[in-house]
Amino acid sequence: MKLSGGRILMESLLENQTDLIFGYPGGAIMPIYDALYDYKDKLKHVLVRHEQGAAHAAEGYARLSGKVGVCFATSGPGATNLVTGIADAMMDSVPLVCITGQVYANLLGTDAFQETDMIGVTTPITKWNYQITKPDEVAETIAKAFYIARTGRPGPVLIDITKNAQIEKADFKYPQKISIPSFKLPGKPNDNLVKQAAKLINNAQKPFLIAGHGVIISKAFNQLKTLAQKADIPVASTLLGLSAIPSSHPLSMGILGMHGKYSTNVLTNQADVIIAVGMRFDDRVTGRLSEYAKQAKIIHIDIDASEINKNTIANVAINADAKSALEALIPKISKNEHTSWLSEFNRLDQIEFEKVTTKELTPQNNKIKMAQVVNMLSDKTKGRAVVVADVGQHQMVTARYFKFQKNNSFLTSGGAGTMGYALPAAIGAKMAQPQTEVIAIIGDGSFQMTIQELATIAQEGIAIKIIILNNKFLGMVRQWQDLFFDKRYSFVDLKNPDFVAVAKGFYIYGEKVTSYSDLEKAIERLLKAKKSYLLEVEVEKETNVFPMVPAGASVEEVRLE
Amino acid sequence: MNITITIYSENKPGVLYRIANLFLRRKVNIESLTVSEIKSEDRSRFTIVVKEDLSLVAKIAKQLERIIEVSSVEIHTDNELIFKDAALIKISKNPKVVKKLDSIISLLKASIAYQNDKYIIIEKLGTEEDIDLLVSTLEPFVKETVKSGRIALPKNGQ
Numbered sequence: 001m002k003l004s005g006g007r008i009l010m011e012s013l014l015e016n017q018t019d020l021i022f023g024y025p026g027g028a029i030m031p032i033y034d035a036l037y038d039y040k041d042k043l044k045h046v047l048v049r050h051e052q053g054a055a056h057a058a059e060g061y062a063r064l065s066g067k068v069g070v071c072f073a074t075s076g077p078g079a080t081n082l083v084t085g086i087a088d089a090m091m092d093s094v095p096l097v098c099i100t101g102q103v104y105a106n107l108l109g110t111d112a113f114q115e116t117d118m119i120g121v122t123t124p125i126t127k128w129n130y131q132i133t134k135p136d137e138v139a140e141t142i143a144k145a146f147y148i149a150r151t152g153r154p155g156p157v158l159i160d161i162t163k164n165a166q167i168e169k170a171d172f173k174y175p176q177k178i179s180i181p182s183f184k185l186p187g188k189p190n191d192n193l194v195k196q197a198a199k200l201i202n203n204a205q206k207p208f209l210i211a212g213h214g215v216i217i218s219k220a221f222n223q224l225k226t227l228a229q230k231a232d233i234p235v236a237s238t239l240l241g242l243s244a245i246p247s248s249h250p251l252s253m254g255i256l257g258m259h260g261k262y263s264t265n266v267l268t269n270q271a272d273v274i275i276a277v278g279m280r281f282d283d284r285v286t287g288r289l290s291e292y293a294k295q296a297k298i299i300h301i302d303i304d305a306s307e308i309n310k311n312t313i314a315n316v317a318i319n320a321d322a323k324s325a326l327e328a329l330i331p332k333i334s335k336n337e338h339t340s341w342l343s344e345f346n347r348l349d350q351i352e353f354e355k356v357t358t359k360e361l362t363p364q365n366n367k368i369k370m371a372q373v374v375n376m377l378s379d380k381t382k383g384r385a386v387v388v389a390d391v392g393q394h395q396m397v398t399a400r401y402f403k404f405q406k407n408n409s410f411l412t413s414g415g416a417g418t419m420g421y422a423l424p425a426a427i428g429a430k431m432a433q434p435q436t437e438v439i440a441i442i443g444d445g446s447f448q449m450t451i452q453e454l455a456t457i458a459q460e461g462i463a464i465k466i467i468i469l470n471n472k473f474l475g476m477v478r479q480w481q482d483l484f485f486d487k488r489y490s491f492v493d494l495k496n497p498d499f500v501a502v503a504k505g506f507y508i509y510g511e512k513v514t515s516y517s518d519l520e521k522a523i524e525r526l527l528k529a530k531k532s533y534l535l536e537v538e539v540e541k542e543t544n545v546f547p548m549v550p551a552g553a554s555v556e557e558v559r560l561e
Numbered sequence: 562m563n564i565t566i567t568i569y570s571e572n573k574p575g576v577l578y579r580i581a582n583l584f585l586r587r588k589v590n591i592e593s594l595t596v597s598e599i600k601s602e603d604r605s606r607f608t609i610v611v612k613e614d615l616s617l618v619a620k621i622a623k624q625l626e627r628i629i630e631v632s633s634v635e636i637h638t639d640n641e642l643i644f645k646d647a648a649l650i651k652i653s654k655n656p657k658v659v660k661k662l663d664s665i666i667s668l669l670k671a672s673i674a675y676q677n678d679k680y681i682i683i684e685k686l687g688t689e690e691d692i693d694l695l696v697s698t699l700e701p702f703v704k705e706t707v708k709s710g711r712i713a714l715p716k717n718g719q
Contacts, residue, residue, distance in 0.1 A: 119575065124582050128629045148629060182571050182632035306623035 005135035006035030012142035022054035026074025029101025031166035049452035053424035055085020060428025076114030091415025095154035127155030135170035198332035208271035213240035214278015223326035243404035259396035263348035278322040281311040291554035374401040390422035390446035393475035420449030454506035510534030568607040595710035644713035
């Protein structure tokens with residue numbers, strides 16, 4: 001049966017269980033959209049208002065549905081608008097298949113209207129990319145694209161399809177088997193290395209587990225908990241590892257790294273064995289590398305061989321996915337107790353509580369602090385909502401104060417630090433889990449980067465709860481200018497629009513609170529709302545997020561003020 | 562230190578671009594590059610020489626292996642390899658050099674690839690140093706020299 005390239009694409013998406021596409025049409029992708037018109041009942045399409053929103057929404061969808069996120073964009077500016085989202089997905093290992101339209105094959109390389117070399121542009125920020133110029137390439141390429149995006153360490157794939165390949169017809173036969181001879185599948189955990197790791201753990205006096213995003217991606221929640229409980233090991237999380245273990249678990253020590261906890265940072269440099277699971281020793285985690293955990297033996301579990309020994313040298317490296325590595329490890333681990341080591345965490349937590357947390361949470365005047373909002377939200381939702389945080393101070397405060405009780409319930413842009421991530425990502429998250437309360441926590445600066453997606457929310461009629469923590473500053477940059485640039489506040493002041501009025505213009509209703517005494521009731525109204533609701537909270541203008549490991553400092557130099 | 566990186570990949574367009582991109586990201590200059598087809602397997606072999614620390618090159622090698630089309634990457638120091646460059650040297654047909662040419666090319670293991678009334682083109686396979694020595698010996702008469710990238714095979718192992 002001969003089908004147009006556009007129809008072959010639709011059939012191939014269905015073969016991959018795609019049911020939702022985020023996209024934006026335009027000239028060079030019109031034949032694909034024409035094919036989509038006939039598949040409307042099987043392939044839902046969400047019309048975003050900017051292609052960056054499509055990529056982030058697809059990321060949110062992928063992270064909460066466990067499927068591959070799909071987005072469509074036209075050639076040229078449509079495709080380049082996807083780039084930030086693709087780079088974000090590459091950094092945070094999110095499986096995406098991005099389809100971009102391209103000019104007719106006979107015009108390639110001629111600077112045709114809306115022609116941009118997307119293979120050239122996206123090569124460094126995709127796991128794989130490919131340009132299709134003939135319809136008979138579509139089925140096999142899409143099969144490969146999905147396989148590559150979701151297999152091993154997940155990541156974004158971009159497929160650029162010339163307009164003629166969308167229109168011309170070819171026989172449709174979906175490949176039963178995908179053959180990529182050079183594709184390197186992660187192996188099984190090596191027995192000998194697992195034994196060595198187990199020996200280190202069993203002999204450790206001060207073992208320390210670090211849970212990264214890999215724990216969440218491989219759904220190794222039970223394995224992580226079992227290992228931690230069996231050997232009585234404290235667990236810290238990277239930013240993207242949050243919600244790998246419930247915050248209320250007695251062995252959960254919270255976040256580490258630049259704005260991590262005092263205890264997790266200081267004790268990183270006292271642990272004798274560090275078991276790093278599905279994380280990549282990012283500079284925001286390690287601080288100054290030359291003084292990072294030099295005393296510790298490091299066991300590094302990662303699915304990506306190129307992460308091993310990239311930043312820190314592992315004593316034992318297990319190149320496998322987190323789940324299979326932990327499963328192999330658990331039977332070899334002896335029951336253990338580390339009471340005095342654990343009490344060190346509690347002791348330092350107490351210091352942090354007195355110096356930072358109480359100050360942040362106790363109302364002093366009627367002004368509102370970011371921490372109070374997040375803490376109250378955490379209590380009111382019992383930590384069971386999905387929280388999507390944008391990038392900046394509010395993100396770090398959310399990471400610190402929300403007590404995640406559900407696995408995989410925190411979405412944020414980790415590696416790339418993409419402002420504007422949260423609103424579109426929340427759209428994808430809500431569409432992946434319509435029954436779950438999805439709350440986007442966004443700074444006033446970040447909100448204005450993708451604010452147009454309010455229209456998408458209104459058009460889809462989905463219920464997303466939006467909290468704007470408004471300090472009328474680009475707060476994190478201001479904090480750095482305060483601490484490291486002699487308070488020279490260079491271009492961080494924001495004269496903001498009336499966010500409630502703006503939202504109302506998009507048919508999303510909400511309110512603004514300015515005093516602490518009104519906060520609780522406002523949060524209750526936000527959570528009770530059946531439709532999308534925006535709560536703008538005017539927070540203290542100049543507060544800094546602590547603890548903080550200043551850039552380039554050692555983790556043990558973590559500052560409390 | 563010279564490190565030779567041998568990359569085996571699928572024989573497809575665009576692989577060189579992906580490889581070159583990684584060297585750009587790591588700000589490592591490619592001293593020499595040879596790409597050839599392994600016909601029997603429909604694969605390509607890239608032989609790349611860089612002057613860098615082994616530890617950095619080892620990291621780059623692992624990142625190169627992340628490229629979907631790349632099947633494997635090996636790194637070697639010079640003492641682990643037999644390696645050669647090829648060169649073509651065009652000289653003017655001056656009686657002064659013609660007189661000595663037979664002894665030069667037999668001593669320095671080169672040969673004449675082509676000649677006409679005005680020019681002689683000499684071919685030479687050898688290390689960079691061998692080629693440099695030949696060129697400097699012929700120096701005043703050399704019109705143009707072209708050198709290939711390195712080809713290499715490990716003395717042991719695969």
